[in-house]
Amino acid sequence: MEVLSPSRIHLPIFSIVGLVLLSTIACSAANSAHNTFLHCLVNHSEPSHPITSAIFTPNNASFSSVLEAYVRNLRFNTSTTRKPFLIVTALHVSHIQASIICAQKYNLQMKIRSGGHDYDGLSYVAEVPFFILDMFKLRTIEVDIHTETAWVQAGATVGEVFYKIANKSKIHAFPAGICPTVGIGGHLSGGSYGNLMRKYGLSVDNIVDAQMVDVQGRLLDRKSMGEDLFWAITGGGGSSFGVVLAYKIKLVRVPETVTVFNVQRTLEQNATDIVYKWQHVAPTIDNDLFIRLVLDVVNGTKTGTKTVRASFVALFLGDSKSLVSLLNEKFPQLGLKQSDCIETSWLRSVLFWTNINITAPLEILLDRQPQSPVNFLKRKSDYVQKPISKDGFEGIWKKMIELEDTLFQFNPYGGRMAEIPSTATPFPHRAGNLWKLQYQANWRQAGKEVTNHYINLTRKLHKYMTPFVSKNPREAFYNYKDLDLGINHNGKKSYAEGKVYGVEYFKDNFDRLVEIKTKVDPHNFFRNEQSIPTLPYAKS
Ligand SMILES: Cc1cc2nc3c(=O)[nH]c(=O)nc-3n(C[C@H](O)[C@H](O)[C@H](O)COP(=O)(O)OP(=O)(O)OC[C@H]3O[C@@H](n4cnc5c(N)ncnc54)[C@H](O)[C@@H]3O)c2cc1C
Ligand SMILES: *[C@@H]1O[C@H](CO)[C@@H](O)[C@H](O)[C@H]1NC(C)=O
Ligand SMILES: *[C@@H]1O[C@H](CO)[C@@H](O)[C@H](O)[C@H]1NC(C)=O
Ligand SMILES: *[C@@H]1O[C@H](CO)[C@@H](O)[C@H](O)[C@H]1NC(C)=O
Ligand SMILES: *[C@@H]1O[C@H](CO)[C@@H](O)[C@H](O)[C@H]1NC(C)=O
Ligand SMILES: *[C@@H]1O[C@H](CO)[C@@H](O)[C@H](O)[C@H]1NC(C)=O
Ligand SMILES: *[C@@H]1O[C@H](CO)[C@@H](O)[C@H](O)[C@H]1NC(C)=O
Ligand SMILES: *[C@@H]1O[C@H](CO)[C@@H](O)[C@H](O)[C@H]1NC(C)=O
Numbered sequence: 001m002e003v004l005s006p007s008r009i010h011l012p013i014f015s016i017v018g019l020v021l022l023s024t025i026a027c028s029a030a031n032s033a034h035n036t037f038l039h040c041l042v043n044h045s046e047p048s049h050p051i052t053s054a055i056f057t058p059n060n061a062s063f064s065s066v067l068e069a070y071v072r073n074l075r076f077n078t079s080t081t082r083k084p085f086l087i088v089t090a091l092h093v094s095h096i097q098a099s100i101i102c103a104q105k106y107n108l109q110m111k112i113r114s115g116g117h118d119y120d121g122l123s124y125v126a127e128v129p130f131f132i133l134d135m136f137k138l139r140t141i142e143v144d145i146h147t148e149t150a151w152v153q154a155g156a157t158v159g160e161v162f163y164k165i166a167n168k169s170k171i172h173a174f175p176a177g178i179c180p181t182v183g184i185g186g187h188l189s190g191g192s193y194g195n196l197m198r199k200y201g202l203s204v205d206n207i208v209d210a211q212m213v214d215v216q217g218r219l220l221d222r223k224s225m226g227e228d229l230f231w232a233i234t235g236g237g238g239s240s241f242g243v244v245l246a247y248k249i250k251l252v253r254v255p256e257t258v259t260v261f262n263v264q265r266t267l268e269q270n271a272t273d274i275v276y277k278w279q280h281v282a283p284t285i286d287n288d289l290f291i292r293l294v295l296d297v298v299n300g301t302k303t304g305t306k307t308v309r310a311s312f313v314a315l316f317l318g319d320s321k322s323l324v325s326l327l328n329e330k331f332p333q334l335g336l337k338q339s340d341c342i343e344t345s346w347l348r349s350v351l352f353w354t355n356i357n358i359t360a361p362l363e364i365l366l367d368r369q370p371q372s373p374v375n376f377l378k379r380k381s382d383y384v385q386k387p388i389s390k391d392g393f394e395g396i397w398k399k400m401i402e403l404e405d406t407l408f409q410f411n412p413y414g415g416r417m418a419e420i421p422s423t424a425t426p427f428p429h430r431a432g433n434l435w436k437l438q439y440q441a442n443w444r445q446a447g448k449e450v451t452n453h454y455i456n457l458t459r460k461l462h463k464y465m466t467p468f469v470s471k472n473p474r475e476a477f478y479n480y481k482d483l484d485l486g487i488n489h490n491g492k493k494s495y496a497e498g499k500v501y502g503v504e505y506f507k508d509n510f511d512r513l514v515e516i517k518t519k520v521d522p523h524n525f526f527r528n529e530q531s532i533p534t535l536p537y538a539k540s
């Protein structure tokens, strides 16, 4: 591989007005000043692991492909999207340490990226000049079935983790999201959930240790970072506190055979009654059963008409016979038949849930690029704490059909989720929540006008849902990053700005996160558009 000597790499320079990119200007007299950041990176990493082979500048031929490899929202893949002046694809912990030390020295905004699935692109986009610390090369997974634990590095994907677990045991799994390409670093630090949530809680309810690099460049584990900081990075988002290198996760038990189904009913097929009943059943039924509800708008049976379709997508930790009898007793309105059910292994159920053919080779889970094309997208979230009336649903259907191109996903809570105290992790949405609602808009066409149209749709629907969802605060899920909830400019008003979205994401846990943040990163180096602020007037 070509070794790039620092003097040949064009670097950001500093002037009294700030940072200027030299990507198109040849380095000249002011050379040494321009190269300081790069020199600093080289100086602060171990010579046995040269950081030069991890540094990409816009002049490097593969800069764009490295940048685009982990963009999962095409809204942030346009010619007007601000690009980083540099990407460090860390190959060794010293590369993380050097990035943290040098970025502070030269007051640069650093973005941390693991899998790049942030819905509003916070890991690879910024309004100010920035560089990316990219973690995708640090993705070792070590599964120890004997102790039922695994160490997983931040750059691993959940698909890789699931595959590696199943490779060692058919009766172990981990309660993370079922989209295989999501990265461990953002997903776990943000408090992720998946379809094992009602049985085992969130991913963060099953983390036993962590390794992270703090603002001073120290590599810490749970013991050396202390319980406060460990608590913060199990749901409060890693990016406000440090760079997570790895988590030690506790595996959970699943039966060798599980059952899945996807049963669909339109309004003509009594969807209103079934959805109404779902609200009472899904959050209270046996913890072994998770029934997600997806609502979208499709053509009606009469030409030119539209209807709402309800898809009931389930994972049951048991066989189909038990499932059918359970549902015939508790949820006869759904009319589940044996023929709707597919019995399979837990790992194959992941394929089903992510719309991959269930007979596909399991190695597809190791594929780091998504199986379906990446879209332009916008997501928002809400929590529902009181059942919605049938009249309420009738109104929602009307609104959905009027807006047409939006989609709802309802994820039932209850079960284990309701047993874990709301202060156990920063994730506060526990007992009292019936389900979490996700608003989705996906589109395939570029352009400002189209983008605004779809973003407007999600905002309109979100506004319409106000009477049906939690209030004071109106709660939202941190892993469904939504800049509509507020933006932090990380200036004098940082605390007040942070409190706006912070209370929606974390409720009463926000204040504890702020206290921890103030202690571990008083100068707010680890910052972004929705980071945890420090306390106002924090002493340096
Ligand atoms: C297709 C898709 C499906 C999804 N499904 C689910 C789901 O089922 N359940 C669920 O809970 N969520 C789901 N999400 C949301 C997802 O959990 C979050 O977007 C998560 O933050 C993604 O993690 P990442 O590492 O891929 O993202 P990134 O964009 O790399 O990171 C997200 C955030 O975490 C920070 N971060 C990343 N790595 C580190 C690190 N090593 N140290 C410190 N901070 C770090 C980033 O700076 C950024 O702020 C889904 C998202 C997508 C796009
Ligand atoms: C890097 O190290 C060299 C030698 O130790 C030193 O002269 C130089 O100032 C350092 N550069 C930076 C940017 O830290
Ligand atoms: C830079 O580009 C060259 C050629 O395209 C490639 O070989 C090299 O690996 C790239 N990156 C780094 C860090 O050297
Ligand atoms: C992102 O944009 C680049 C440049 O236009 C393009 O080549 C690439 O295919 C895009 N990525 C995706 C996933 O569409
Ligand atoms: C485990 O992984 C290895 C290597 O990828 C593969 O050859 C083997 O078939 C897998 N075994 C199981 C039980 O999945
Ligand atoms: C809808 O419900 C009515 C009344 O409960 C019932 O008679 C009818 O068969 C149902 N339709 C379908 C398609 O299930
Ligand atoms: C829905 O109906 C419209 C016409 O009303 C038609 O153009 C479109 O192809 C239909 N879509 C599907 C998925 O059948
Ligand atoms: C899944 O793949 C199998 C084998 O290739 C094929 O026979 C089957 O039709 C596919 N199923 C779906 C739903 O595409």
Ligand SMILES: *[C@@H]1O[C@H](CO)[C@@H](O)[C@H](O)[C@H]1NC(C)=O
Residues within 6 Å of the ligand: 449, 450, 452, 453, 456
């Ligand atoms: C989106 O909404 C804004 C504000 O409500 C409005 O000004 C704009 O015209 C809308 N854009 C589109 C494309 O719908």
